Amino acid sequence: MGIGRSPAAKARAGLPRANPNDVRVKGFENHAGRMSTLFRPDSAGSDPTRRGSLDLAAGDDDDDESDDDVDPLDRMGNVERARVDDEREIGPAPRYANPASTIHPFPGRVFLEIGCGAGNSAFPLLDLDPHATVFCCDFSPRAVALVERRRRTLPADKRDRIRPFVCDASREQLCGSSDGNRVPPGCVDVCTMVFVLSAIAPERMPDVLRNVSSVMRPGGAGRVLLRDYADGDLSQRRLCDKGDGRKLGDNHYVRGDGTRAFYFEKRFVKDLFADQGMVLEELTVHARAVTNRAAGRRMDRRWIQCSFASASTPATPLPPPPPPPEPEWRRRAREAESARVERAAKVEAERAVREEA
Structure with missing residues (x-):
């Protein structure tokens, strides 16, 4: 209800007009306001102990959602969304703090987004941190071409701060010369992977994290942010119920279109990052119950998001991939x-x- 309406009709119905700064990450509630809490250097207000913190659970700490956190579509029709108890764990890594110095030749912090798609998360960072340099990559040349096309329309000061490139992070090196469409070693302050790791085979996930570690700031100063499907999500149960050979392994499935889907348990994630020397800062399993009142059907959605400190010593880059078969x-x-x-x-x-x- 309300989908496909004109802006005038949305205004009459009390729905918000489209906002180009509104960032929604693949169906989950991640608005531009929350992105600013994640990445803006002064987002923590006057508390000096939290300046520049990467609060992954921003807006989710209170028991009751504010009006800004509730999609207007949830207040009308036959859909009701309810918060279920989240599972939150604080790790031994200290709270993230802005780096005391920059790394030449970058004027400020350096961000890296793995699986950037059309750049819907990468471009807002240019506004949220006016000195940031954003590297973003995707294995799809078509997606990177969309980012590059949009990049050319930006003012010169922003255009030079976003650098898209094609890369399969599970097989190809992220590390290299910035002039060669790669990321210089040891320069990334924050790396994000939003619903990316679940599409990669579990045996290739360590290679992805090793690849990421090779470009992160050393000494635990950087942060790797993960947001992905959690074990017990509705889509996992649907794949289990099909019973037609969709299951490839523990929590690992293949969809009808041939893409992979992995559903993460907390222990698996912590062990995966620990093997690369990355220490947990914070991990939260979010749970929401979406009820279709007309059909009397409840849909449980679960996703995991976490922050890990970069390794004390960056990992060695991945070896070059073997030549393709003749x-x-x-x-x-x-x-x-x-x-x-x-x-x-x-x-x-x-x-x-x-x-x-």
Whole structure:
């Protein structure tokens, strides 16, 4: 209800007009206001102990949601959303603090987004931190082309601070020269992975984190932020109920379109990061119950978000990927050319024998 209405109709119905600064992360409630709490250097107000903190659970600490946290669509029609008890854990890593110095040649903090898509999370960072440099990558050349096209429309001061590039973080090096569309080693202050790791096979996840660690600030000064599906989410139960070979392993499934889906348990996430020397700062499993009153159906949504301090010593970069296998047509052409050369050499040898005779 309200979907597809014109701005005037939305105004009459009491729904908000579209706001280009409103950031929604793949269906979950992550508005521009919350993004500012995550990334703005002075977001913690006058408390000096929390300046620049990366509060992943911003807006979720109170028992009752404020009016700003409730989607207007949830107040009308047959949909009702209710907060379920969240599971929150504080780790031994200290609260994040802005770095005391910058890293040449960057004028401020350096952000890296893995799986940037069309850049809906990367571009707002340019406004939230006016000195930040944002590297963003995606394995899809089409997605990166969209970011690059939008980047060209920005003013010069912003255009130079966002650097998109194509990269499969599970196989290709993130680390390299900034002039070569890669990230210089040891320079990233904050890395975000929003619903990215779940699409990667579990055996490749350590490679992704090793790759990320190779570009993070050393000494635990950087932060790696993860937001992804949690074990017990509605979509996981639906995949289990299909019973048609969708399950690939523990909490690991394949969707109908061939993409992978992994659902994270707290212990799995902590062990995964600990193996790369990253210490937990904060981990929260969020739970929401969405009820369709007309159908009498309750849908439990669960996702995990957490912050880890970067490793004391950055990991070594991933080795270069092996060359791709030779295409079948090229192999056949190469073998045919080799056979032709052999035949020509044999004919030439026979001709030389006849001439000597």
